[in-house]
Amino acid sequence: MANRGIPPIVTVFGGGGFIGRYVCEALLKAGARVRVAERDPRKAFYLQPLGGVGQVSAVIADLRKPASIELAVQGASAVINLVGIFDGDLDKVHVEGAGKAAAAAKAAGAKAFVHISAIGADADSLSDYGRTKGLGEQSVRKAFPRATLIRPSTVFGPEDDFTNRFARMAKLPILPVIAARTRFQPVYVRDLGRAIAAAALDPGAHGGKTYELAGPEIMTMRELNESVANMAGQSPEIVDLPNFVASGIAMFSTFIPGVPLSRDQWIMLQKDNVADGGAAGFKAFGITPTPLQAVAPEWLGRYKSGGRFAPSAA
Secondary structure, eight states: OOOSSSOOEEEEETTTSHHHHHHHHHHHHTTOEEEEEESSGGGGGGGGGGSOTTSEEEEEOOTTOHHHHHHHHTTOSEEEEOOOOSSSOHIIIIIIIHHHHHHHHHHTTOSEEEEEOOTTOOTTOSSHHHHHHHHHHHHHHHHOTTOEEEEEOSEEOTTOSSHHHHHHHTTSSEEEETTTTOEEOOEEHHHHHHHHHHHHHOHHHHTTOEEEEOOSOOEEHHHHHHHHHHHTTOOOEEEEOOHHHHHHHHHHTTTSTTOSOOHHHHHHTTSOBOOOTTSBOGGGGTOOOOOHHHHTHHHHGGGSTTGGGSOOOO
């Protein structure tokens, strides 16, 4: 966006989170100044060593509080919204909050607004998550017509709650798999971070467009569990959980704290989470997506007996 003179300021809402780590890393490598907007700025302190002196700053911001949004985007050339939740008031955050962030960015003169949605976002979805993500896209585009919408598939990386959860569960002698036939196209977080940063820094190329970003492989839930278990050095007996059992677990999640599957998650699992063949993807950013098996052993090795330096099974 600005390769000469004063480096651009990019405000990143939710920049202290899992995906935010890699978005900020890519922005800093490109020479941008990063302003991380978090409800608790302490979540962003670990980012400081990734940049030069004064290249990273953190501010208090909450998508439910318009005044804090306006302060966070002042002087920013680009704004990125990474905020997403699974519990609480999804409408307040995904729809109203996202729209207010886009409107504030527009009013502040930002040239780019990049909104992270999700594959499966649909205003008519039966899932609250999918519905609010779909409505959020509409809210953002209404406030900032040239916004870039990015819909990732399930994201994996060293700090994820996806492959790591499967690896922990694989230590059990029997591993029950929910929605075993549902298909996913998992995307590597570093690839995603690079694409999001590129969209923010080059609105001329990416403004007003929608991208579906997914990995190079389509895998069923069962295949994902098998692959993760193998990379984690575990060999549980994998059992497909019948749909009526999983549905019952989800039904009672409202009444029983700690149940690992909510009703909304169960609804989302009824549809494949793969990219639409007609939507633009990583090719538009010049990025070749990374396969799960190429990088996941780096962090899944710690689940092996003896740790990541244990010999691999032949």
